[in-house]
Amino acid sequence: MRINRLWAAILLGIPLIYLIVFFVTPLGMVVVDSFSNEAGELTLANYATVLGEAYYWRVLGYTFWIALVTCVATLILGYPLAYYMSLIERRRTMRRLCFILILMPLFTSNIVRSFGWIVLLGREGLVNETLLLLGIVDRPLRLLSTEVAIIIGMIYVMLPFMVLAIASVLQNMNGSLREASRDLGATAFATFLKVTLPLSAPGIVAGTLIVFTLSISSYVTPRIMSGGRSVVSSMLIYDQFMLVFNPFLGSAIAVVLLVASFALIIAYTLLMERRPARGTST
Amino acid sequence: MNRCLSYLLGGTVLAALGIAPVSAQESLVVAAFGGKHGQTLQKCVIDTFTAKTGIKVTVDQGVSSVTVAKLKQQKGNQSLDVIWLDGEVSQAAESEGVFQDIDPAKVPNIANIIPEAVHKNKDGKITGLDDYYYSVGIVYNEDEVKEAPTSWFDLWKPEYEGLSTWPSMSDGSGPPMLVYVSELLGGGIDNLKPGVEKMKELEVAAFYDSGGNASNILSRKEAIIGVLDSGAVWSLADANPFKVGFVIPKEGGLASGTRLHLIKPSEAAYAFINHALTADAQKCFVENYFYGPSVKDISLSEKAKARLPWGPNGSIKDLRFSDAIAINEHRQEIVDAWNRDVLGRQ
Numbered sequence: 361m362r363i364n365r366l367w368a369a370i371l372l373g374i375p376l377i378y379l380i381v382f383f384v385t386p387l388g389m390v391v392v393d394s395f396s397n398e399a400g401e402l403t404l405a406n407y408a409t410v411l412g413e414a415y416y417w418r419v420l421g422y423t424f425w426i427a428l429v430t431c432v433a434t435l436i437l438g439y440p441l442a443y444y445m446s447l448i449e450r451r452r453t454m455r456r457l458c459f460i461l462i463l464m465p466l467f468t469s470n471i472v473r474s475f476g477w478i479v480l481l482g483r484e485g486l487v488n489e490t491l492l493l494l495g496i497v498d499r500p501l502r503l504l505s506t507e508v509a510i511i512i513g514m515i516y517v518m519l520p521f522m523v524l525a526i527a528s529v530l531q532n533m534n535g536s537l538r539e540a541s542r543d544l545g546a547t548a549f550a551t552f553l554k555v556t557l558p559l560s561a562p563g564i565v566a567g568t569l570i571v572f573t574l575s576i577s578s579y580v581t582p583r584i585m586s587g588g589r590s591v592v593s594s595m596l597i598y599d600q601f602m603l604v605f606n607p608f609l610g611s612a613i614a615v616v617l618l619v620a621s622f623a624l625i626i627a628y629t630l631l632m633e634r635r636p637a638r639g640t641s642t
Numbered sequence: 643m644n645r646c647l648s649y650l651l652g653g654t655v656l657a658a659l660g661i662a663p664v665s666a667q668e669s670l671v672v673a674a675f676g677g678k679h680g681q682t683l684q685k686c687v688i689d690t691f692t693a694k695t696g697i698k699v700t701v702d703q704g705v706s707s708v709t710v711a712k713l714k715q716q717k718g719n720q721s722l723d724v725i726w727l728d729g730e731v732s733q734a735a736e737s738e739g740v741f742q743d744i745d746p747a748k749v750p751n752i753a754n755i756i757p758e759a760v761h762k763n764k765d766g767k768i769t770g771l772d773d774y775y776y777s778v779g780i781v782y783n784e785d786e787v788k789e790a791p792t793s794w795f796d797l798w799k800p801e802y803e804g805l806s807t808w809p810s811m812s813d814g815s816g817p818p819m820l821v822y823v824s825e826l827l828g829g830g831i832d833n834l835k836p837g838v839e840k841m842k843e844l845e846v847a848a849f850y851d852s853g854g855n856a857s858n859i860l861s862r863k864e865a866i867i868g869v870l871d872s873g874a875v876w877s878l879a880d881a882n883p884f885k886v887g888f889v890i891p892k893e894g895g896l897a898s899g900t901r902l903h904l905i906k907p908s909e910a911a912y913a914f915i916n917h918a919l920t921a922d923a924q925k926c927f928v929e930n931y932f933y934g935p936s937v938k939d940i941s942l943s944e945k946a947k948a949r950l951p952w953g954p955n956g957s958i959k960d961l962r963f964s965d966a967i968a969i970n971e972h973r974q975e976i977v978d979a980w981n982r983d984v985l986g987r988q
Contacts, residue, residue: 415986482862483864484863583851587848588850591981596981599811603811604973604974605973
């Protein structure tokens with residue numbers, strides 16, 4: 361079936377208009393603001409501040425560090441889950457149950473989920489009470505309002521995205537490839553390493569990209585879990601807009617964050633493309 | 643509800659008998675606060691006013707900064723007659739020229755309030771009248787803190803390491819507290835360094851973003867001591883998650899007030915302001931919301947007395963008000979110093 365040009369124009373036009381109105385325009389306004397000052401003049405002063413002071417670079421580095429750790433941790437935790445759901449569990453109902461369980465955290469708001477962690481990790485929370493009861497510690501550990509708390513909270517929020525991205529690739533993998541590998545004498549581990557893992561690379565790339573970008577822009581989880589003791593880029597942006605009423609500096613920080621993220625993501629995808637894992641010829 | 647009804651009935655009867663001083667057809671639009679604060683104003687000030695005079699009062703609930711924005715927008719054609727504002731916002735809005743001068747002859751109760759409650763502009767005209775005060779002080783968990791704190795700097799004691807809470811820059815008291823600590827250590831709004839250096843040394847459980855957030859942290863016992871305003875403290879105490887202690891430190895509490903302003907002068911508007919400054923209305927409010935009254939010599943219950951922002955035996959002289967105009971002007975430096983130097987220490 362072929363569609364005529366008018367239909368093609370309409371079908372492409374609707375999302376295009378949506379993107380222009382709700383994405384390009386606001387982004388453009390942010391970019392314009394970032395080059396402006398309160399008097400409405402064009403200036404580079406905002407960028408001089410953001411790029412010239414070591415502090416902003418430190419926060420940017422810290423933001424990327426949190427996102428990187430979250431990414432690696434969700435990959436390590438998420439891959440076996442995705443593997444189990446897609447390749448080991450054969451019963452359909454169990455698979456569905458797994459998907460629902462993985463998706464469940466996404467049904468509630470970020471704020472509620474973060475507060476759940478506070479109940480668990482607090483000074484009189486479940487984890488500390490258990491450790492005290494077992495005599496492992498003699499005074500409550502400080503778990504909340506630390507970098508560890510931020511990362512625990514982030515992993516929890518981001519895990520479903522990683523699992524879903526990898527599972528969708530594993531599910532559609534041609535099973536006879538793995539069988540052939542075993543038939544030819546490879547151990548289960550060698551098969552995983554040489555067949556399954558390389559074939560699932562697109563899922564890993566997609567998952568890490570989603571988790572990384574979402575983590576960089578994440579605001580609620582770091583804010584609640586750090587107890588206001590750490591600063592990531594999104595908080596700086598928020599503070600400039602909402603507390604200091606300086607949208608110009610806030611916009612400049614946002615643009616720098618955006619450009620830096622883009623640069624990292626492009627470098628990452630280029631790296632993954634240039635060095636295709638062995639055995640991935642499609 | 644029943645009491646409301648009887649006040650209303652009483653008011654109508656009085657009005658019918660011609661006792662009410664102002665004609666009953668009039669109505670007023672008043673901007674007030676939300677939450678329990680607003681409910682208490684409704685019950686103690688607004689409803690009793692309507693009952694007494696028969697004047698209908700429509701309440702426009704909102705945050706002070708939004709109320710000021712409305713006033714600026716409607717300049718020349720105001721919809722509001724009388725407004726309540728937070729002291730800080732009021733101070734900053736003074737220069738906008740939206741407040742009308744208050745003629746003291748038409749508000750006889752001015753004679754009964756403390757002189758600090760009367761705010762005049764450069765020309766000596768009255769533009770605002772405080773009705774209540776509250777203060778930021780030290781809240782603590784009496785079950786765990788054995789010795790009541792006396793100084794702001796008690797929070798730095800080693801036994802409270804990791805167990806205190808302090809306002810972040812998102813909370814209204816965050817910026818003035820940072821300036822205040824700087825002042826106590828020899829700095830000031832132009833030199834935040836001493837305060838920043840001191841704050842770096844404070845190991846908090848968490849910095850809070852709002853009074854509700856702080857109550858949460860204290861209720862969960864993440865923190866056992868902290869800096870919090872008296873209004874939030876007494877709401878917390880009545881929820882009773884632990885035995886709540888509150889002190890105004892010896893250096894002085896960081897106080898603020900709520901202020902009445904006249905926007906559209908009329909007999910009814912003057913009568914309303916005068917009514918808000920009666921001993922009866924203020925006693926009712928203070929017994930229910932535990933702020934400090936501006937009317938002198940109100941006899942209060944022991945509970946309300948113990949909860950006054952200046953303590954049971956103090957006075958407004960024990961409170962210290964921050965310079966809201968200067969803080970607004972230096973907001974960028976204050977927030978940057980906080981993010982960069984206090985939080986950026988790691």
